[in-house]
Amino acid sequence: MEDFEPVIVAFCCHYCAYTAADMAGSMRIAYPPNIKIIRVPCTGKVDAIHIMKAFQMGADGVYVAGCLEGDCHFKNGNTKAARRVNYVKKILDDIGIGGERLEMITMSAGMGDFFAQTAIDFTEKIRALGPNPVKRVSVAEDGNLAIKEGI
Numbered sequence: 001m002e003d004f005e006p007v008i009v010a011f012c013c014h015y016c017a018y019t020a021a022d023m024a025g026s027m028r029i030a031y032p033p034n035i036k037i038i039r040v041p042c043t044g045k046v047d048a049i050h051i052m053k054a055f056q057m058g059a060d061g062v063y064v065a066g067c068l069e070g071d072c073h074f075k076n077g078n079t080k081a082a083r084r085v086n087y088v089k090k091i092l093d094d095i096g097i098g099g100e101r102l103e104m105i106t107m108s109a110g111m112g113d114f115f116a117q118t119a120i121d122f123t124e125k126i127r128a129l130g131p132n133p134v135k136r137v138s139v140a141e142d143g144n145l146a147i148k149e150g151i
């Protein structure tokens with residue numbers, strides 16, 4: 001488990017978190033390369049299926065990063081996203097992946113340092129949780145599910 005490098009998908013709103021990531025880069029504030037950013041026009045655009053698909057494809061953790069409360073450019077996309085995230089967290093608990101692998105985070109475009117610290121903290125949290133359990137399951141030739149060894 002020591003060598004485990006988590007893959008983290010961050011759905012970032014174009015107007016805040018994505019710009020904050022940009023700012024972190026231009027301020028030369030380092031954050032882990034584990035974070036795979038997907039830019040979205042607003043977190044309200046991130047649906048439960050997008051989050052579930054990320055986990056299905058092997059993400060060890062996912063966060064949705066949107067504008068601060070009251071600052072969403074599409075009025076309430078971030079509050080809708082927060083509701084969806086809470087809903088998906090329950091599903092992840094129910095199916096054994098674990099709701100703690102998913103978070104909703106808010107920030108402003110100027111918070112480059114916060115973006116980097118969030119990326120660091122979330123990476124360490126997921127590293128401590130270990131790999132996404134979905135990675136340990138494969139479909140055998142006979143169609144049955146099998147547990148992979150060594151993951």
Ligand code: FES
Pocket residue numbers: 013014015016041042043044065066067071072073074075076077078
């Ligand atoms: Fe940023 Fe809606 S525009 S969360």
